[in-house]
């Protein structure tokens with residue numbers, strides 16, 4: 001760089017000796033070209049040095065991000081065959097994306113939608129607004145809401161809730177920064193994932209809102225708690241690759257090494273959320289210590305969604321309930337309740353009405369089986385529940401409901417014995433019965449057919465939990 005500066009200085013000084021502008025122009029062009037060549041040489045040297053240094057410490061640059069023999073690009077992992085479909089189909093998708101971009105741009109600018117070409121969009125927006133009037137309903141159809149908002153369900157829902165709780169005004173959040181943050185959050189979810197996408201995040205946020213309204217929480221939570229709860233729900237699966245932790249570990253993914261094989265995905269979701277908070281400077285109006293506190297507590301909430309730590313949280317919750325010592329005036333107890341609420345929101349699909357619950361079950365199983373197909377293709381050990389030849393949607397769901405969802409929601413109903421809790425348990429029972437009717441063998445002793453005799457009572461639980469983050 002010093003050489004460049006000297007070179008430029010010399011060229012500037014020598015320029016005064018030229019009489020004609022044309023000559024000067026040629027000198028500048030020649031010097032610019034020289035700088036370009038020089039920059040290329042230096043970059044090449046730096047790159048070579050980087051490669052040498054990395055190879056000396058055992059790194060192979062091409063390995064970043066995936067198994068050296070797989071070369072998996074997680075951005076396209078769940079791209080379906082139809083992505084390479086016919087030209088008209090691609091055009092339609094492109095048009096749809098363009099429309100979505102236009103719509104979100106207009107809304108972000110706050111401009112009125114007067115163009116008659118967008119009457120249909122306005123109509124949809126009107127319906128979406130109607131839906132938001134009952135956003136606290138447990139029957140809220142997030143799939144429909146996402147369609148009505150042209151795939152912007154997470155942005156609209158989260159913004160509406162923050163506004164509804166008065167948090168934008170209270171924390172003096174800059175509207176432009178907030179909307180930018182929410183759009184970036186939504187975009188960082190992978191739409192090609194059948195399950196872990198922005199619609200799941202919106203669904204968890206809506207469920208969180210329902211729990212925040214429960215009397216015990218509504219009476220004790222502070223605005224700060226509510227802000228944290230909603231942000232954690234919206235970002236809890238940010239940049240999810242659509243595969244679980246065991247897959248990342250066995251394919252030597254760099255995230256597994258970065259987080260030492262512990263809560264790999266959850267740590268990544270949290271750090272990604274912090275990255276967006278800092279990039280957008282959403283909390284720049286708050287004192288630095290408050291901003292750091294939000295980041296830290298956001299991490300504690302998101303890390304609690306690691307399903308492999310389910311028993312740890314459930315035991316602690318059960319002990320508190322047995323001893324009746326949860327004091328919601330205590331900030332750490334409130335935080336623990338928020339963690340449990342987020343955990344419930346994350347795996348509440350089986351507690352929704354059948355028509356919604358069934359769709360989620362199909363989507364999560366599709367994601368599992370897709371991972372299993374990749375594992376099969378690359379001759380890796382197939383993860384539990386991911387083998388489409390050994391499992392069905394019904395068998396996966398019955399095991400999940402029996403060993404993970406029912407114990408958690410039974411304790412939640414003890415803590416918050418309300419109509420909502422009873423409704424959720426009611427749906428859970430009915431949905432399990434519906435799956436059982438489709439899978440009589442699995443309903444008897446849940447996956448007995450696959451487990452070794454005598455281990456049927458223990459193994460399904462460990463298998464379901466070892467899935468890493470089945471629905472987190």
Ligand SMILES: [Zn+2]
Nearest residue numbers: 237346471472
């Ligand atoms: Zn989740």
